[in-house]
Amino acid sequence: MTESVDVLIIAPDLPGYAHPGDAGADLVSAEHIVLEPGERALIGTGVSIALPDGHAAFVVPRSGLAAKHGITVVNSPGTVDAGYRGEIKVTLLNTDRHTSFTVEPGDRIAQLIVMPVSRANFIPVERLPGSARGAGGFGSTGVGSLATTPAATDPTISTDGAAQTGTLA
Ligand SMILES: O=c1ccn([C@H]2C[C@H](O)[C@@H](COP(=O)(O)OP(=O)(O)OP(=O)(O)O)O2)c(=O)[nH]1
Numbered sequence: 665m666t667e668s669v670d671v672l673i674i675a676p677d678l679p680g681y682a683h684p685g686d687a688g689a690d691l692v693s694a695e696h697i698v699l700e701p702g703e704r705a706l707i708g709t710g711v712s713i714a715l716p717d718g719h720a721a722f723v724v725p726r727s728g729l730a731a732k733h734g735i736t737v738v739n740s741p742g743t744v745d746a747g748y749r750g751e752i753k754v755t756l757l758n759t760d761r762h763t764s765f766t767v768e769p770g771d772r773i774a775q776l777i778v779m780p781v782s783r784a785n786f787i788p789v790e791r792l793p794g795s796a797r798g799a800g801g802f803g804s805t806g807v808g809s810l811a812t813t814p815a816a817t818d819p820t821i822s823t824d825g826a827a828q829t830g831t832l833a
């Protein structure tokens with residue numbers, strides 16, 4: 665954890681970090697809502713913020729709700745832009761196939777992570793510089809256990825020809 669930043673906020677209750685060093689501050693629901701199995705809803709938090717320039721906040725699921733109830737955030741991580749002054753809302757989804765999930769006002773439904781972000785200057789080029797990974801992705805190093813992955817056990821084995829040339833047309 666690096667330095668803290670000042671975030672201006674309008675909220676009935678301030679989002680809270682449960683422990684020192686936590687990255688996520690819990691967001692609570694401002695609404696009562698019942699999510700049927702497979703149902704999603706856009707839920708208000710009553711929170712509006714002004715982030716410092718060069719920062720964004722990300723709305724991410726709580727692992728406890730995910731593991732115990734199958735509750736997640738549809739667009740995770742939801743991106744809150746520094747210039748956004750509206751209410752932060754959470755697109756909660758009940759992935760459980762059998763059990764509904766009830767949200768009450770004050771329930772902690774997601775968490776907010778404030779991060780520095782870079783703005784990119786997108787520079788058009790004909791070729792990209794080479795890299796060890798090259799164009800390998802989407803399981804190119806094997807799926808699952810590292811022990812059964814040739815590329816992980818023998819670094820001299822390349823799993824993708826593009827990684828040798830290191831260029832993309
Ligand atoms: O989980 C989220 C995601 C976004 N927002 C707010 C803050 C963000 O700055 C704004 C726009 O989000 P995004 O850019 O992801 O949505 P969009 O569909 O591209 O909408 P827009 O056209 O307004 O940019 O909505 C939330 O409150 N919760």
Ligand SMILES: [Mg+2]
Pocket residue numbers: none
């Ligand atoms: Mg947008």
